[in-house]
Amino acid sequence: MYAIICGAGITGLALANRLSTLGHDVTVLERSPAPRRQGYMIDFFGPGYDAIRAMGLLPALEQVAYHVDEAVFVDEHGRRRGAIGISEFASGDLASVMRPDLEQVLRENLPAGVDLRYGATLTAVTPQTDGVRVGLADGSSLDAEVLIGADGIHSAVRRLVFGPEDSYLRFLGFHTAAYSFDAPGIHDEVGGRFCMTDTMGCQFGFYALRDGRVASFSVHRTSDPAVPSDLRAGIRSAYAGLGWVVPEALAHCPGDEDIYYDQVAQIVMPRWSSGRVVLAGDACGAVSLLAGQGASLGIAGAYVLADKLTHAPTIDAALREYEQVWRPVVEEKQKTGRSAARWFLPRTRTELVARRLLLRILRVPGLRSLLPAALAGKPTTLIHDLQPVH
DSSP states (O other): OEEEEEOOSHHHHHHHHHHHHTTOEEEEEESSSSOOOOOOEEEEETHHHHHHHHTTOHHHHHHHOBOOOEEEEEOTTSOEEEEEEGGGGOSSOEEEEEHHHHHHHHHHTOOTTOEEEESOOEEEEEEETTEEEEEETTSOEEEESEEEEOOOTTOHHHHHHHOOGGGTEEEEEEEEEEEEEEOHHHHHHHTTSEEEEOOSSEEEEEEEOTTSEEEEEEEEEOSOOOOOSSHHHHHHHHTTTOOTTHHHHHHTOOOGGGOEEEEEEEEOOSOSEETTEEEOTHHHHOOOTTTOOHHHHHHHHHHHHHHHHHHSSSHHHHHHHHHHHHHHHHHHHHHHHHHTHHHHSOSSHHHHHHHHHHHHHHTSTTTGGGHHHHHHOOOOOGGGGSOOOO
16 A cells, blocks of 8 residues: 655654554655754653554653653742642653654654655645545645545645634634743753643743753633734743743743744544545644643554554545544543643632642542543553554
8 A cells, every 4th residue: 555644743753654664655745844843842651652662662762751750830939839740640651752852753763665755745635536646836746545644733634625724623722832942040940840830821831851951831821813923922922921930931932933832722523534535643633732642642543543554454444444443532532631721721819729729639649540530531552452563
């Protein structure tokens, strides 16, 4: 089988790895001219971790992973107000990793047969009798048996095949941003923790990176889904009222090309495939940062899709089976994300105090086992049931 994957992000690279390993011919098209540097730290666990292990990439992941002790909420003076043990997010293995580093692991471990093309912009998708034709911005075209849109929440494949983004995007009322910077004082204060402001309406967080830099992560409430035209100015305006080390971090905010910024949203679709075109990862089932596990679900979903494309009797059957198996997992995580919105970023003083109290209650030994389900939803062991890598 010859497959074209649109998107060289986490989902697309994982899918290319798995499909090629299983004997298929794969071309990956990425519109960015080079791998993206922007991104934030993620707590990587769940089915994607199982898939990485099954793909033989766990040693490479460990080389770039961070093992953060806890997530700490601090007030405007840096005083501790609450905490969650990072290991308590999940019932199994967990590693914290920068998104660009996870992409690098997947990219550097692609089988030699994968044709990875940067600067390749998809402009047209045309159904064929037994496949699909893909048109590119340079005027060329490619024919394949299946096209997989793994090009993220703002998917071009989804737009070209399924219709406008507004039909499927569910804005959750937040914007998020991330960037890295040099600040030795902040680096030393954060140490081996993830530190977040204990605030209402907007929140800033920090990780200390091994190269001496600081990775920031921020989120704020807004009713406007539109991303600001000047990202740095928008970030400085949204978080201007925060204390502790945030003013120093805002002063270090880089230019727009080095900032990750997007609205917080989910993608909800009635179907994930049309003919020989199928969507994967955030393109069809973005769960949002409120649910977490987006990278984990992207990798695990890619693993499931590759398994179905290899073992189902036909490609059409494979696409149906993939959605039947994986959609319930994604929808459960989306539901968790929507329910997490209130405690994730309180709107009022009452909600802020309630979150502090909830964190204390869930740290009681008899109740601690409830925390993973409250934060991350139900675990899935589906990857263990699929064919191993040969």
